[in-house]
């Protein structure tokens with residue numbers, strides 16, 4: 453474990469909401485959104501810059517925020533999360549998102565053991581799934597991974613297949629439950645889906661696989677047609693020989709954070 457002295461991280465938001473993506477939709481979660489990202493996905497809908505201030509929800513679910521300066525110490529983040537983790541809000545999980553939380557892996561090796569001991573909440577990690585080195589540092593404290601599978605035709609970036617392969621191997625070795633999320637838009641290439649299906653099949657993972665289509669709520673002109681999405685779903689399900697779900701971002705439809 454890292455010593456907590458002098459360890460700080462950039463966090464952009466701390467708030468409480470219902471999960472809007474993947475198989476855990478609807479779970480009440482305490483969100484810590486870390487700042488910074490090493491990727492530049494075309495569809496990114498998040499502020500990924502290192503902000504000078506953190507927005508902290510005053511009362512869980514109120515949508516009213518106060519601010520305090522970045523970066524934040526491990527002790528201060530534990531204090532703020534503890535203040536929101538009150539029994540009457542019955543949080544199901546602590547959800548680490550970003551940006552990319554794994555850019556703060558050293559900080560997390562100090563924060564997570566303390567957070568688990570203090571709050572007793574399962575820890576869910578949302579990640580781009582392409583930083584296996586940093587991920588290997590935090591696996592002991594992660595209960596569920598919502599792992600993006602980045603399709604080059606959708607992100608507009610070079611492939612990250614090799615990194616996804618290593619990341620999946622770590623999930624399997626550490627026996628962490630996982631959801632594999634593939635964001636799809638109008639221009640999604642069949643070759644990308646084939647490659648992703650091959651990697652998932654070869655990994656031997658039983659993780660749930662979700663196609664997350666862009667929708668009007670995504671504020672993009674790259675919304676796929678229903679026909680496209682169903683064709684991709686049946687193709688992937690056929691390749692994997694098991695269920696593949698279609699689940700859009702539901703929090704946006706409900707006006708949740």
Ligand code: SF4
Pocket residue numbers: 489490491492493495496497498500550551552580
């Ligand atoms: S990995 Fe996530 S946070 Fe980073 S640019 Fe892509 S969509 Fe945005």
